[in-house]
Amino acid sequence: MKLNDTIIRAYKGEETDYTPAWFMRQAGRSQPEYRKLKEKYSLFEITHRPEVCAYVTRLPVEQYNVDAAILYKDIMSPLPALGVDVEIKSGIGPVIGNPIKTIEDVEKLGIINPEADVPYVLETIRLLTEEQLTVPLIGFSGAPFTLASYLIEGGPSKNYGKTKAFMYANPDAWFALMDKLADMTITYVKAQINAGAKAIQIFDSWVGALNARDYRIYIKPVMTRIFAELQNEEVPLIMFGVGASHLLLEWNDLPLDVIGLDWRTSIKEARELGVTKVLQGNLDPAILLADWDTIEARTKEILDQSMEDGHHVFNLGHGVTPDINPETLRRLSDLIHSYSKR
Template sequence: MAKQINDTILRAFKGEAVDYTPAWYMRQAGRSQPEYRELKEKYSLFEITHQPELCAYVTRLPVENYGVDAAILYKDIMSPLPSLGVDVEIKSGIGPVIHNPIESYQDVEKLGTINPEADVPYVLDTIRLLTEEQLDVPLIGFSGAPFTLASYMIEGGPSKNYSKTKAFMYREPEAWFALMDKLADMTITYVEAQIKAGARAIQIFDSWVGALNAPDYRLYIKPAMTRIFSELKRHDVPLIIFGVGAGHLLTEWNDLPVDVIGLDWRTSIPEARAMGVTKVLQGNLDPAILVTEWDLIEKRTKDILDAGMVDGRHVFNLGHGVTPDIQPATLKKLTDLIHSHSKR
C-alpha cells in the first residue's frame, strides 16, 4: 500500500491551482550533502544505484533535509545504456566514458534493446521501495533524451562542441535516424517501467540539445521526441523536458505533448511567455547564485517566484543542477523562502 503523499507538485505540473509554489532541485541528491560524500568514499555511483536500500536512502535524503516537494531518483542517465551493449564507465572528474563509441551504421545496428525487469531491476526495486514505504512526496523518474545519449555514444564521453555528433548526424542521416529510433524505443520502455514501478512524474533530460539550431532540431530530433512523449502521455503522469542553453528551442518544445518545460537560467519566465510558451514552466535560479550572500539569493528567488505567480503555472527549480560547493543549509533556507513567499 503506497503511503499518503503531498501531491502539490503533481497538481502544479498539471497547471492546477495550488496553495504555494512547490520546489525541487536538479541534482538535489548527491554531491553537496556530507552524508552522500561519506558514502562515496566507500561506493561508486554504479555501486550505490545497484543497491536499492542505499539508493533509496540517497534519493530520500534531500526531501528530509531540505523539505522539497518531490524526490528525484538517484541514478545516472547512463544507467540503461549497458543493456544496449554500450560499454560505459563513469570516471571521477570526467563523467561517462564510452569504450565502444558509435562510428557507423553497423555500430547502430549492433545495439540491443532494454528489458527493464531483467536489465535494471535495481532501478525498479529502488522506485518500489521509495513509493510504497518511504516517501511522502512524489518521486520523479527520468531518462536521458536520444540526442544527449547519442552525443556521449558518438563522442566517447563529454564534449564541448559536439562536433563528432553533429558531423555524424549530417553525414550519415540514415544511421542517425536509426540511432534516434533505437534510443527512443529504449527511452519509452525504460520510462514506462519506472512509471509502472511507482514514479509519479517523468523528466526527460535533453541536456546538450542546445548545441543544435532550431531547423536542425525540427528535422533530426523532434520526430523522436514527439514519439517518446506521445507514447508516454498514455500513462497520465506529468512529463517534463529540460535542456541547457536551449532557449532558442522553447517554441519547438511548446509543440511537444509535454506538461512542463524546464528553463535554464538564461531565459526568464516573462521572456518564455513572450515567446508564446504556454506550458507550465519549471526553474530557474542560476545555481551559482547559491554560493553568494543571502540578500542576493533572496532577491533573485523572489523575482522568479513573483514572475511565476503572474499566471501561477510555475514549479521552482534551479536552472541546472546543485553544485558541490552549495551548502545544504542554504538549500533548506531556500526551500523555506520559496514556500513562505509564494503562499497564496
C-alpha cells in the same frame, strides 16, 4: 502514507496553495552523508543497491523539505543493457569504451528489458514509493540526442563536432540510432512509471548545441514519438535542456506538460515568446554561492513572476553543484514556500 501531491497538481496546471519546488541534482553532490557513501561506493555501485540508493534519493526530501524526490541515478544507467561499455570517471563524466562510428555499430545495439536489466532501479522506486516517501518521486531518462552525443563522442564534449558530423553525413545511421534510443527511452520510462514514479523528466541536456532548423529535422520527430507514447501513462511529462532558449517553441509543440527553463530565460520572457506549457525553473545554481541577501532577492524575483503567471514549479536552472552548502538549500525551500503561500 499520505502523499503531498502539490507538485503534481502544479504540473497539471491546477491551482496550488504555494509554489512547489525541487532542485535538480538535489540527491548527492554537496551532502556530507553522500560524500561519505562515495568513499565506499561508485555512482553505479550505489544505484545497484536499492536500499542505499533509496536513502540517497530521499535524504534531500528530509533535509530540504522539497516537494518531490528525484530518483538518484545517471542518464547512462540503462545503456549497458544495450551493450554499451560505459564508465563514470571521476572528474570526467561518462566515458564510452566502444563509441559509435558506423551504421553497423548502431545495429549492434540491443534492446532493454527493464525487469531483467535494471531490476535495482525498479526496486529502488518501489521501496521509495511504497514505504518511504510522502512526496511524489520523479523518474527520468536522457533524451536520444544527449545520449547519442556521449555514444558518438566517446565522452563529454564541448562542441559536439563528431555528433553533428555523424548526423549530417550519415542520416540513415543517425535516424536508426534515434529510433533505437527512443525505443529504449519509452520502455525504460514506462517501467519507472509502473514501479511508482509519479512524473518523468526527460533530460536533453546538450541539444541546445543544435539550431532550431536542425532540431526540427533530426530531433523533433523522435521526441514527438517518445512523448506521444508516454502520454498514455497519464503522468506529468517534463522537458529540460541547457542553453536551449531558441528551442522553447519547438518544445511547446511537443505532447508534454512542463518545460524546464535554464537561468538564461525568465518566466516572463518565455511567455512573451509564446510558450504556453507549465514552466519549471530557474534560479542560476551559482547564485546559491552568493550571500543570503542576494539569494533571497533573486529567488523573490522568480517567485514574483511565478505567482503572477500561476503555472510554475520552482527549480534551479541546472543542477546543484558540489560546493553549495546544504543549509542554503534548506533555507531556499523555506523561502519559496513561505513567500509564495497564497
